[in-house]
Amino acid sequence: MDSYTQKYVDSFMAELTAKNPGEKEFHQAVKEVLESVAPYIVAHPYLMEQKILERIVEPERIIMFRVPWLDDEGNIQINKGYRVQNSSAIGPYKGGIRFHPSVNLSIMKFLAFEQTFKNSLTTLPMGAGKGGSDFNPKGKSDNEVMRFCQSFMTELSKHIGADTDVPAGDIGVGGREIGYMFGQYKRLRNEFTGVLTGKGQSWGGSHIRPEATGYGVCYFASAMLATKGDSYEGKTVAISGSGNVAQYAAKKALQLGAKVVTMSDSNGYIYDPEGIDADKLAYVMELKNIYRGRIKEYAEKYPSAQYFPGERPWGVKCDIAMPCATQNELNGEEARTLIANGCMCVAEGANMPSTPEAIEVFLSSKILYSPGKASNAGGVATSGLEMTQNSMRLKWTPDEVDRHLKQIMTDIHEACVKYGTEEDGYVNYVKGANIAGFIKVADAMMAQGLV
Numbered sequence: 001m002d003s004y005t006q007k008y009v010d011s012f013m014a015e016l017t018a019k020n021p022g023e024k025e026f027h028q029a030v031k032e033v034l035e036s037v038a039p040y041i042v043a044h045p046y047l048m049e050q051k052i053l054e055r056i057v058e059p060e061r062i063i064m065f066r067v068p069w070l071d072d073e074g075n076i077q078i079n080k081g082y083r084v085q086n087s088s089a090i091g092p093y094k095g096g097i098r099f100h101p102s103v104n105l106s107i108m109k110f111l112a113f114e115q116t117f118k119n120s121l122t123t124l125p126m127g128a129g130k131g132g133s134d135f136n137p138k139g140k141s142d143n144e145v146m147r148f149c150q151s152f153m154t155e156l157s158k159h160i161g162a163d164t165d166v167p168a169g170d171i172g173v174g175g176r177e178i179g180y181m182f183g184q185y186k187r188l189r190n191e192f193t194g195v196l197t198g199k200g201q202s203w204g205g206s207h208i209r210p211e212a213t214g215y216g217v218c219y220f221a222s223a224m225l226a227t228k229g230d231s232y233e234g235k236t237v238a239i240s241g242s243g244n245v246a247q248y249a250a251k252k253a254l255q256l257g258a259k260v261v262t263m264s265d266s267n268g269y270i271y272d273p274e275g276i277d278a279d280k281l282a283y284v285m286e287l288k289n290i291y292r293g294r295i296k297e298y299a300e301k302y303p304s305a306q307y308f309p310g311e312r313p314w315g316v317k318c319d320i321a322m323p324c325a326t327q328n329e330l331n332g333e334e335a336r337t338l339i340a341n342g343c344m345c346v347a348e349g350a351n352m353p354s355t356p357e358a359i360e361v362f363l364s365s366k367i368l369y370s371p372g373k374a375s376n377a378g379g380v381a382t383s384g385l386e387m388t389q390n391s392m393r394l395k396w397t398p399d400e401v402d403r404h405l406k407q408i409m410t411d412i413h414e415a416c417v418k419y420g421t422e423e424d425g426y427v428n429y430v431k432g433a434n435i436a437g438f439i440k441v442a443d444a445m446m447a448q449g450l451v
Helices: 003-019 024-043 045-049 052-057 105-121 142-159 175-189 209-226 244-255 278-289 296-301 332-340 356-364 378-392 398-420 429-448
Strands: 061-070 076-087 093-099 128-133 165-168 236-240 259-265 268-271 306-309 320-323 345-347 368-370
Touching (some): 003 052, 024 356, 061 105, 076 093, 076 105, 076 142, 093 105, 105 378, 128 142, 142 175, 209 244, 209 378, 244 278, 259 278
Parallel strands (some): 093 165, 236 320, 320 345, 345 368
């Protein structure tokens, strides 16, 4: 980066941090994008004159609200609710809702900002937003979750709609929570519309939506591996997380001929050197999705596995690492350990799971590395396909949806290669994803004027 571009980056970040103090996750997300797109912006002065990136980092709208609800003992509980509507340049706001104690404004803004480029990469007409609450569904009864979701949607319903903002699920928000929120929206608005995605199959949902993010990560990683004449076949895969994304990433990796050896949750990880085969994965899915148990119970059931409390799986020797849990779960030291142990490919299934130091390790080592905004876009892409089906009042078969998903992930990969291939032939997927996503949004903003 030349001195002029570096000065632009430093000035931009100084102003951003001054205007948004204490929002470290948001600062991190913006800086990662800025360092990629700054040379492109400097080379196209009109983008600087129109302050396109300055406008993208400032959400179009931030909605914050209280969520009061009654627990099973009749006690009043109060949580915070958020919806960050970041960009509508290329379509209605689109992005998940997260229920987790860590949720705060910084995390919501970082996720909405990242979603802007992810949604742009899908080629579908979707803007970007993100929402959530610091409510923790773990340990709550179904009735408590229902009462919370109904209260949350009572306020959120004023700000969303099929052509305005279409939320989906995220951490802590699965089919149960989507159902409760959809029911409350329908009751309040007296309309049955595709305002939420991730719905049940019998009431407007799309086939393979639960599988889409995990499948998409594997499709993207397969495309990366293919650039080296390689594939998943015979590879050892380390996966973090044991929720929706991790489960279906594991399932698709198995189908592609790999051996998955780790999964985790917030308390620790399990390592099964014999591999988490289809039957064992079915147990994990039952454990997590039905009984809402902890991953340590896997090690209690299968003697071949070890459980490591309070640790993450990045010390395990693997060929492919797939972080599918949460942001900043893989740091620089762990990245160096992965490289030392022979890891050749890191495909992110979560949003920003690698710290800046870890990303630098991956890029400097010239391994295959994809940022979440590219490789985990399969979830929002299939949400977009669900929106399409809802608008048409049609339902596609699983094969039709899967075919569209594969094509979208292939198109995203091609865009990353186009804008991310460096002089030595190395594909910098971070740069490629950021520039490709930015160009589409910037062009739309330029065409629509100063709004």
